[in-house]
Amino acid sequence: MGNGSATDISRAFSARRHLARQQPLSPDLLPLSPPLLDWFARAGISPHTLAANRVGMQLIPNPLYPAGAAPVQTIALPYYRSGQLVNMRHLQLAPDGSIAASWLARGGRELYCSDATLASQGEVIVCCSELDKLAIEEACGIGVAVLAVPQPLPSWKASDSEYSNARRHVMHLERRLGALLAAHSAAEGLGEAPLGQRQPSGLQLLLPNAHGVVLAVEAGTVGQAVAAELARLISEPHCRLVRWPTAWADHWELAGQSVRTSQPLHDSGYRASALDMLQKDGPSVLQLYVHQFAREFPIPGLQHFGDYMETIWNMWSSPVDEQLALTTGWPSLDDIYRARRRSGRGRERLNQNVNRFYGQL
DSSP states (O other): OTTOOHHHHHHHHHHSOOOOOOOOOOSOOBOOOHHHHHHHHHTTOOHHHHHHTTOEEEEEOOTTSOTTOOOEEEEEEEEEETTEEEEEEEEEEOTTSSEEEEEEEEEEOSOBSOHHHHTOSSEEEEESSHHHHHHHHHHHOTTSOEEEOOOOOSOOOTTSGGGGOHHHHTHHHHHHHHHHHHHHHHHHTOOSOOTTOOOOOHHHHHSTTOSEEEEOOOSSHHHHHHHHHHHHHHOGGGEEEOOOOSSGGGOGGGTTOSOOTTSOTTOOSOOOSHHHHHHHHOHHHHHHHHHTSOEEOOOTTOOOGGGGHHHHHHHHHOSOOSOOEEOOSOHHHHTTOOEEOOOHHHHHHHHHHHHHHHHTO
16 A cells, blocks of 8 residues: 555545456455555454455456466455355555556446345445445444445546446446346336336335445545435435545544544545544544434435534634624524523533534434
């Protein structure tokens, strides 16, 4: 991993080529070497999580290289379904520890998850990279239901026009759901569903026992567009979204803390992904974001009260004691009522209530 942060890893992982050429699959992987274990350790991922996911090392030709080129050492992340090896993600590292190349041995038709996740009866966490899945399991435990939707594009550079096409990011999941719907219709003897007949949602087809999904995709414009596509396929009413902080003021776990001595000066507070948060903030904070701070999928035009947490908190916790009339947020209501700050014990009690309220958001 070199001197790069988890953000650099995540960006490299998303920006390198994802190839769909057929390659032989072998479950016989070499144990990870000490340098590779150290690479994962700096990203916050422990040997226990790696062993649970059967992550190993393999010598295999890079499909980008000319035929006959010597095999390269890769990190191998195997995909298993019903005990059978069905795919393999390969990560080739550069000398500085960044990811030089990434490819799937058999395309992107399979999901990176356990059989138990597909049968989970609770809430399932959905991300878009194998490394993010490992990060979430590191924070929430191996038994957590989490799956990664593999990225299918053969060229995965931010400069490519197709990179911003969110629908292309989820094309394999869309095809999988289409196949599941066709199989469901055939099993029910329905053929093509008549116009107006209610069809099962993507959640019912993909995760029939789950009651909801938490979308933990990467931050940024493209990431949010991908989240919208995933919610469309799965069923928006059953989705919650993890919104990664863009600055220290957005860190929910620090709500109400006026002094943040632990914040490094070179860190703006921006978090790009689950992997990024695991490395910079640790597993306990990532667990909070995934389990407690994920919100219902946003409705266009509807603002969340918690978005104004920092502003409102600063109003009430400021050392100034003047009685300030504060807007309620509704101009029509401001004409007849405005909130006023309180000083002394009443103000202290109010500050405690505000802090307690934001801690529950």
